[in-house]
Amino acid sequence: MTTYIIRRCLMAIPLLFLISVISFGIMKMAPGDPTALMMDPMIKQENLEAYKESYGLNDSIVVQYGRWLGNMVQGNFGESFIRQGVPVSELITARLPNTLLLMLVSTFIAFIISIPLGVWSATKRNSLQDYAITVVSFLGVATPNFWIGLVLIMVLSVHLGWFPIGGVATYGEPFSIWDRLHHLVLPAFVLATADMAGLTRYSRSSMLDVLRQDYIRTAKANGFRQKTVIFKHGLRNALIPIITIFGLMLPSFIGGSVIIESVFAWPGIGLLFMEAAFQRDYPVIMAVVVIAATLVVIGNLLADILYAVFDPRIEY
Amino acid sequence: MNAVLEVSNLKTYFKKNKKTIRAVDGIDFEIGKGETVALVGESGCGKSMTSLSIMGLVPAPAGKVVDGSIKLNGVDLVQMPEKKMYDIRGKEVAMIFQEPMTSLNPVLTIGDQLTGVIMHHLKVNKKTATEKAAEMLGIVGFSDPLKTLKDYPHRLSGGMRQRVMIAMAMSCNPKLLIADEPTTALDVTIQAQVLELMKDLSKKFSTSILLITHDLGVVSELAERVIVMYAGQIVEISDVDDLFEEPLHPYTEGLIHSIPAIEGEITRLQSIKGNVPAPGTVLPGCKFAPRCSKAFARCTEEVPGMYVREDGRCVRCFLYDGEVVE
Numbered sequence: 001m002t003t004y005i006i007r008r009c010l011m012a013i014p015l016l017f018l019i020s021v022i023s024f025g026i027m028k029m030a031p032g033d034p035t036a037l038m039m040d041p042m043i044k045q046e047n048l049e050a051y052k053e054s055y056g057l058n059d060s061i062v063v064q065y066g067r068w069l070g071n072m073v074q075g076n077f078g079e080s081f082i083r084q085g086v087p088v089s090e091l092i093t094a095r096l097p098n099t100l101l102l103m104l105v106s107t108f109i110a111f112i113i114s115i116p117l118g119v120w121s122a123t124k125r126n127s128l129q130d131y132a133i134t135v136v137s138f139l140g141v142a143t144p145n146f147w148i149g150l151v152l153i154m155v156l157s158v159h160l161g162w163f164p165i166g167g168v169a170t171y172g173e174p175f176s177i178w179d180r181l182h183h184l185v186l187p188a189f190v191l192a193t194a195d196m197a198g199l200t201r202y203s204r205s206s207m208l209d210v211l212r213q214d215y216i217r218t219a220k221a222n223g224f225r226q227k228t229v230i231f232k233h234g235l236r237n238a239l240i241p242i243i244t245i246f247g248l249m250l251p252s253f254i255g256g257s258v259i260i261e262s263v264f265a266w267p268g269i270g271l272l273f274m275e276a277a278f279q280r281d282y283p284v285i286m287a288v289v290v291i292a293a294t295l296v297v298i299g300n301l302l303a304d305i306l307y308a309v310f311d312p313r314i315e316y
Numbered sequence: 317m318n319a320v321l322e323v324s325n326l327k328t329y330f331k332k333n334k335k336t337i338r339a340v341d342g343i344d345f346e347i348g349k350g351e352t353v354a355l356v357g358e359s360g361c362g363k364s365m366t367s368l369s370i371m372g373l374v375p376a377p378a379g380k381v382v383d384g385s386i387k388l389n390g391v392d393l394v395q396m397p398e399k400k401m402y403d404i405r406g407k408e409v410a411m412i413f414q415e416p417m418t419s420l421n422p423v424l425t426i427g428d429q430l431t432g433v434i435m436h437h438l439k440v441n442k443k444t445a446t447e448k449a450a451e452m453l454g455i456v457g458f459s460d461p462l463k464t465l466k467d468y469p470h471r472l473s474g475g476m477r478q479r480v481m482i483a484m485a486m487s488c489n490p491k492l493l494i495a496d497e498p499t500t501a502l503d504v505t506i507q508a509q510v511l512e513l514m515k516d517l518s519k520k521f522s523t524s525i526l527l528i529t530h531d532l533g534v535v536s537e538l539a540e541r542v543i544v545m546y547a548g549q550i551v552e553i554s555d556v557d558d559l560f561e562e563p564l565h566p567y568t569e570g571l572i573h574s575i576p577a578i579e580g581e582i583t584r585l586q587s588i589k590g591n592v593p594a595p596g597t598v599l600p601g602c603k604f605a606p607r608c609s610k611a612f613a614r615c616t617e618e619v620p621g622m623y624v625r626e627d628g629r630c631v632r633c634f635l636y637d638g639e640v641v642e
């Protein structure tokens with residue numbers, strides 16, 4: 001198991017390298033550069049050139065990438081172009097916990113709602129509840145979740161005033177768990193909706209598949225009640241393929257969090273990325289990309305480990 | 317007679333797209349205490365549906381027992397509410413299936429699965445259940461039961477798993493064991509061992525067995541009486557020796573002639589011409605008539621009833637019209 005984990009981590013290195021190359025290329029190909037936004041439009045051409053020179057923006061893309069990579073492997077993400085003098089690592093450490101919290105809670109919400117719904121739907125196959133859940137799921141798949149976010153903000157926050165409009169905490173108030181939760185619920189739920197529909201459908205079909213298996217028939221032939229058959233003999237088997245989905249969901253989750261953080265003004269790395277992308281703040285963009293890619297790799301590794309925990313047939 | 321199981325006029329139908337498929341179409345038979353009865357017939361003739369009807373596990377809502385009774389020690393299982401069936405399945409009537417590879421739960425240990433059943437039916441604590449489970453594994457031939465209890469099914473071979481299934485089925489000392497093609501998926505030597513084991517256990521615990529198979533070799537090995545089914549109906553019931561010596565129904569004869577002889581000269585293997593009528597078709601006469609070499613006019617016009625001969629053998633064929641007692 002340990003050797004497996006080490007091997008997987010080593011395998012991730014070339015992957016991360018490739019991702020960084022591609023992102024760097026795409027970022028540089030996008031029109032505009034940070035100077036366009038930072039500088040006084042009336043600045044003299046030679047001053048601008050001097051500025052560009054000092055940041056190394058005039059070097060070839062290969063040299064620029066090489067410089068970035070060299071620093072990065074030493075754990076140095078450089079300084080932000082826009083917020084001059086602020087190290088990128090400082091920006092990240094301030095924001096990353098917010099994003100991790102949002103994603104964790106959101107994943108939890110997605111699973112805690114979707115799996116029971118899917119299982120329930122499967123055991124009541126072709127009933128009214130099953131059809132209702134199916135219809136809602138399809139609507140959910142078809143609806144972009146930033147739209148759901150905006151609607152919920154309008155209804156629940158603006159009109160009803162039940163939730164804050166955005167942010168992680170009430171400004172100027174001392175820290176309180178309740179205040180944090182109050183701010184967290186809505187964005188976490190909205191982010192969860194992105195995968196909830198698919199996850200519900202998936203749990204349903206996974207459970208249906210399990211209920212057709214011979215060992216379920218054995219359990220019934222042994223006189224176990226429906227509840228025991230489903231929860232003791234079925235559920236664990238049905239969860240195995242859902243773990244894979246968890247791994248596959250992560251990238252879309254991270255992508256979704258960029259949007260949702262913007263909608264809810266949630267100061268995480270998604271929002272940071274959005275700002276940095278508009279301002280062509282290259283060091284920040286690259287740092288977020290690397291971190292996001294690392295999160296995906298870790299998530300998939302976690303999924304594989306969970307796989308072995310749930311399925312005794314799998315040994316690494 | 318002290319019959320453990322009495323099935324009378326059992327009808328199990330499937331409804332599919334408004335068509336009715338008569339999977340089991342009015343069958344009657346009995347199984348005595350400690351008796352091993354084989355149920356044979358071609359694929360699709362309703363053997364499994366008969367056994368699932370007894371267990372009350374006919375796949376709902378498409379399938380349903382629509383008529384008849386299934387009495388276990390005089391109590392009708394058809395009328396029994398589902399709640400009470402929980403105490404019958406696995407305790408009074410146990411079942412083992414054809415596919416040992418997939419019939420055990422892959423994520424639970426052998427021990428969990430065995431003790432689960434034992435605790436459920438015998439209402440004992442985990443420790444007693446584990447002891448009982450180990451004892452059963454010993455009986456079915458595991459040399460190190462305590463180790464096997466901790467194993468997951470994927471570590472065992474097919475033959476081993478079928479032994480586990482037998483241990484599980486016998487653990488609550490059922491009155492009737494239904495074995496639906498228990499050895500079909502196993503290779504020949506393992507087959508013989510598993511059959512031997514079932515024979516021993518049924519003697520030891522005086523359990524009645526309903527053995528479903530289409531392997532007549534298995535029948536001659538294990539069964540005392542044979543029920544031959546064709547297209548949802550019983551066409552012949554005979555003692556095993558009589559059946560092989562003098563098959564009555566032309567269909568039975570066909571079945572027996574389609575077994576390759578091991579000794580003696582090599583003759584051409586005969587198979588029965590034609591196919592089982594498609595489920596759902598209704599014929600005016602005998603269902604076997606279109607494939608029967610001895611069919612005559614009456615066979616396609618009238619449905620034959622069950623004729624009971626003087627020696628007690630039953631056959632559904634007009635050829636025996638003259639010999640009827642009843």
Ligand SMILES: Nc1ncnc2c1ncn2[C@@H]1O[C@H](COP(=O)(O)OP(=O)(O)OP(=O)(O)O)[C@@H](O)[C@H]1O
Pocket residue numbers: 330332337338339357358359360361362363364365366375378379530595
């Ligand atoms: N789920 C189902 N839906 C509709 N019809 C079914 C279903 N299951 C079985 N049947 C019908 O019931 C008939 C009897 O099936 P059954 O499984 O009892 O056959 P069998 O004698 O056990 O065959 P085999 O030797 O292949 O196991 C079949 O002809 C089939 O058409």
Ligand SMILES: [Mg+2]
Pocket residue numbers: 363364365496
């Ligand atoms: Mg069958």
